[in-house]
Amino acid sequence: MAPKKKSAEARVGQPKSLLKQLAAQPDKLFAGKFRQQYAALCFRYKNDGASIEILVVTSRDSGRWIIPKGWPMEGKAPHASAAIEAWEEAGVRGKVGKKPVGRYTYLKLLSDGDVVPCIVDIFQIEIKTEAADFKERGQRALAWVSPNEAARRVREVELKSILIDFRPNGRGKGK
Numbered sequence: 373m374a375p376k377k378k379s380a381e382a383r384v385g386q387p388k389s390l391l392k393q394l395a396a397q398p399d400k401l402f403a404g405k406f407r408q409q410y411a412a413l414c415f416r417y418k419n420d421g422a423s424i425e426i427l428v429v430t431s432r433d434s435g436r437w438i439i440p441k442g443w444p445m446e447g448k449a450p451h452a453s454a455a456i457e458a459w460e461e462a463g464v465r466g467k468v469g470k471k472p473v474g475r476y477t478y479l480k481l482l483s484d485g486d487v488v489p490c491i492v493d494i495f496q497i498e499i500k501t502e503a504a505d506f507k508e509r510g511q512r513a514l515a516w517v518s519p520n521e522a523a524r525r526v527r528e529v530e531l532k533s534i535l536i537d538f539r540p541n542g543r544g545k546g547k
Contacts, residue, residue, distance in 0.1 A: 407480070409492045410450045411441035412458035413473060414466070415540060416499045416516065426522040426535060427499065429462050430513045437515075437525035441492055454495040462514050463506030466499040473538065476530035494534060496541070 414427035428437045440461040445453045455468045472493040480490045517525070523535040 406477070406489045406491045408444055409441050409490050410444065410454040410457065411439050411492045411494045412454040412468075413439055413494050413496045413534070413538065414458050414462065414464050414499050415496065415538070416466075424519065424538075424540065425516040426519055426538070427458075427462055427464060428515050428517060428522050428525055432508070432511050435513075436527060437522075439494070439522075439526070439531070450493060451495045454493075455497060458497055459503075460507040461512060463503035463509065464497070464499045465501045465503075466497045469496040469541070471495075474530075474534035476528050476534060478528045478531075492531075494531075496538075498540065 415424045416427075417424055427439070429440055430436065431438050440454070440457040442453065442457040442460075444450070445456060448456065449470070450472075451468050451470045455465070458464050473496045474494045476492050476494070478490055478492065479487050481487055515525075519535050519538055523532040526532055526535065
C-alpha cells in the first residue's frame with residue numbers, strides 16, 4: 373500500500389483550515405454568540421502630505437498579515453482598547469478616532485481548537501510616534517504600505533474593502 377500523502381497544511385505545519393473544521397463540526401460555527409474585538413487602523417501621511425500608508429502586522433500564531441486587534445479590556449472604551457493593541461503589537465501611538473470607521477467579521481481559531489465568529493470594530497489612529505521597543509517586539513513583522521497593498525496582504529474580504537476605501541476621519545467611499 374502506498375504511503376498516504378500529507379495535506380498542504382500538514383506539510384507546512386499549519387492546523388486544519390477553518391473551513392475544514394466547520395465542515396466536520398458545523399455546530400461550532402454558531403454555538404455561541406459572536407465575540408467582539410477592537411482593531412486599530414494605523415495610518416500616517418507620506419512626505420507629500422496627501423497620500424497615506426497603513427500599518428500591517430503579522431499575527432503571532434500563523435504569521436498572516438492583519439491590523440492590530442484584540443479583545444475588549446475591562447474599564448476601557450473600545451477606541452482605547454484599539455489604541456492599547458496598537459501600542460502592544462506595533463509600538464505606535466497617535467490620535468485615536470472615537471467612532472469606528474468600519475467593521476469586519478472573521479472566524480477565530482482558539483487555542484482549545486474551538487472556532488468562534490468574531491465581529492471587529494475598527495478605529496483609526498493617525499500615528500505620531502513609533503517606539504523601537506514595545507511589548508511584542510520580535511514576535512511580529514511590521515510593514516507600512518499603501519492602502520491597496522494592505523488590502524492585498526490581509527485575508528478577510530470585508531477588511532480588504534475597508535482598507536481600499538479608507539480615508540482619514542472616516543471619509544471613505546459612500547460615507
